[in-house]
Amino acid sequence: MKTCIKNIREIVGIVPAGVLRKQGREMNETGMLKDAYLLIDGDRIAAFGPMAEMPGDADTYLDAESGLVMPSFCDSHTHIVYAGSREGEFLDKINGLSYEEIARRGGGILNSADRLHETSEDELYRQSMERVNEMIQKGTGAIEIKSGYGLRTEDELKMLRVIRRIRENCPALIRATFLGAHAVGRGYGHEEYVSLVCEEIIPAVAKEQLADFVDVFCDEGFFTVEDTDRILTAGRQYGLIPKIHANELAVSGGVQIGVKHQALSVDHLEKTTDEEIEALRSAITMPTMLPGSSFFLGLPYGRAKDYIEAGLGVALASDYNPGSSPSGDMRFVMAMGCIRMRLTSVQALNAVTLNSAYALGVSDEVGSITIGKRANIIVTRPLNSLTMIPYMYQTPFIKYHLLSGKSI
Ligand code: NIG
Numbered sequence: 001m002k003t004c005i006k007n008i009r010e011i012v013g014i015v016p017a018g019v020l021r022k023q024g025r026e027m028n029e030t031g032m033l034k035d036a037y038l039l040i041d042g043d044r045i046a047a048f049g050p051m052a053e054m055p056g057d058a059d060t061y062l063d064a065e066s067g068l069v070m071p072s073f074c075d076s077h078t079h080i081v082y083a084g085s086r087e088g089e090f091l092d093k094i095n096g097l098s099y100e101e102i103a104r105r106g107g108g109i110l111n112s113a114d115r116l117h118e119t120s121e122d123e124l125y126r127q128s129m130e131r132v133n134e135m136i137q138k139g140t141g142a143i144e145i146k147s148g149y150g151l152r153t154e155d156e157l158k159m160l161r162v163i164r165r166i167r168e169n170c171p172a173l174i175r176a177t178f179l180g181a182h183a184v185g186r187g188y189g190h191e192e193y194v195s196l197v198c199e200e201i202i203p204a205v206a207k208e209q210l211a212d213f214v215d216v217f218c219d220e221g222f223f224t225v226e227d228t229d230r231i232l233t234a235g236r237q238y239g240l241i242p243k244i245h246a247n248e249l250a251v252s253g254g255v256q257i258g259v260k261h262q263a264l265s266v267d268h269l270e271k272t273t274d275e276e277i278e279a280l281r282s283a284i285t286m287p288t289m290l291p292g293s294s295f296f297l298g299l300p301y302g303r304a305k306d307y308i309e310a311g312l313g314v315a316l317a318s319d320y321n322p323g324s325s326p327s328g329d330m331r332f333v334m335a336m337g338c339i340r341m342r343l344t345s346v347q348a349l350n351a352v353t354l355n356s357a358y359a360l361g362v363s364d365e366v367g368s369i370t371i372g373k374r375a376n377i378i379v380t381r382p383l384n385s386l387t388m389i390p391y392m393y394q395t396p397f398i399k400y401h402l403l404s405g406k407s408i
Pocket residue numbers: 079108109112217245248293319321322323324325
């Protein structure tokens with residue numbers, strides 16, 4: 001089955017096969033082609049070129065009517081499997097409490113863990129799928145989902161089984177991260193909980209093959225560099241690839257320990273010094289920033305420009321979760337990248353597509369317009385240019401969203 005998209009004003013996000021991420025000056029470039037067609041064969045991008053060369057033998061033709069074509073967003077950092085909401089804490093925050101104060105009062109992550117404990121697997125799946133569908137409607141085609149509201153063996157496994165079910169039933173590409181070390185579970189001592197994660201939960205997760213990645217909230221008041229070292233070592237023994245939450249609340253040493261363990265990404269980075277930037281030079285690790293939590297918690301935005309100037313790549317993700325970023329809108333993330341972090345629209349596009357796909361370990365499969373990649377594609381309404389997307393950041397812009405070549 002061949003589908004041809006015709007009358008495309010401009011294709012953006014064209015990347016040669018084999019390029020898995022962009023760094024430094026490469027962040028300033030994206031392949032573009034004006035007045036173009038794009039051919040999809042089955043679930044793959046098969047060809048693209050100037051309209052004058054459009055093939056005549058496709059089964060269906062879709063008229064882009066002068067819209068742009070771009071790769072679907074990739075969201076490399078979410079916590080969308082959770083039960084209920086935490087709007088009471090939203091009010092606490094408005095009334096002046098900080099994220100740390102809410103957590104210390106037993107709210108925050110532990111509040112979500114209590115609700116998750118009381119919620120059945122089926123109900124958790126139903127609520128989570130609603131969020132996934134909302135994200136897909138907004139243009140996201142690949143999603144990383146973390147555990148971390150279980151905080152005891154059975155509940156962590158429950159979350160990861162829900163993620164597996166989402167992976168089997170939704171058209172977006174899903175990857176799972178075990179984040180047992182998100183907070184110390186109720187009833188455990190700190191050391192006792194770290195041992196539980198390393199000695200009981202990680203082996204159980206690996207036995208059922210429920211996760212691709214292992215993550216730790218390495219930050220002030222949560223887990224130390226030593227805890228993180230231990231947990232990542234245990235995870236790696238079971239084939240889990242490290243990712244890290246670092247430097248959200250304080251300069252935590254999380255970046256350095258992530259690089260030491262060849263983490264695929266280090267995420268948050270609201271509080272970054274030059275040492276973190278230095279530590280990331282020549283690493284395989286993708287610095288990932290989450291402007292949604294900066295926006296919602298009133299934290300500084302990451303120093304994305306400085307990273308790029310230092311020759312590094314930057315990925316942007318939503319951090320969709322009930323406490324620090326209750327939104328999975330990657331177009332808004334892209335807009336904040338431009339408005340608050342002063343990225344150009346091309347840099348921001350690279351950050352929300354190819355580089356976030358890299359941080360998800362799937363940039364050989366999605367994240368760009370590349371022949372052979374999965375046809376995860378947004379066809380926009382008529383727009384002057386890519387810059388219109390972050391500029392008119394509230395105006396609906398998606399005309400069609402195709403995942404694996406199928407309109408959703
Ligand atoms: O990435 N920082 C740690 N974890 C989440 C927040 C989780 C929550 O508050 O429920 C984050 O911001």
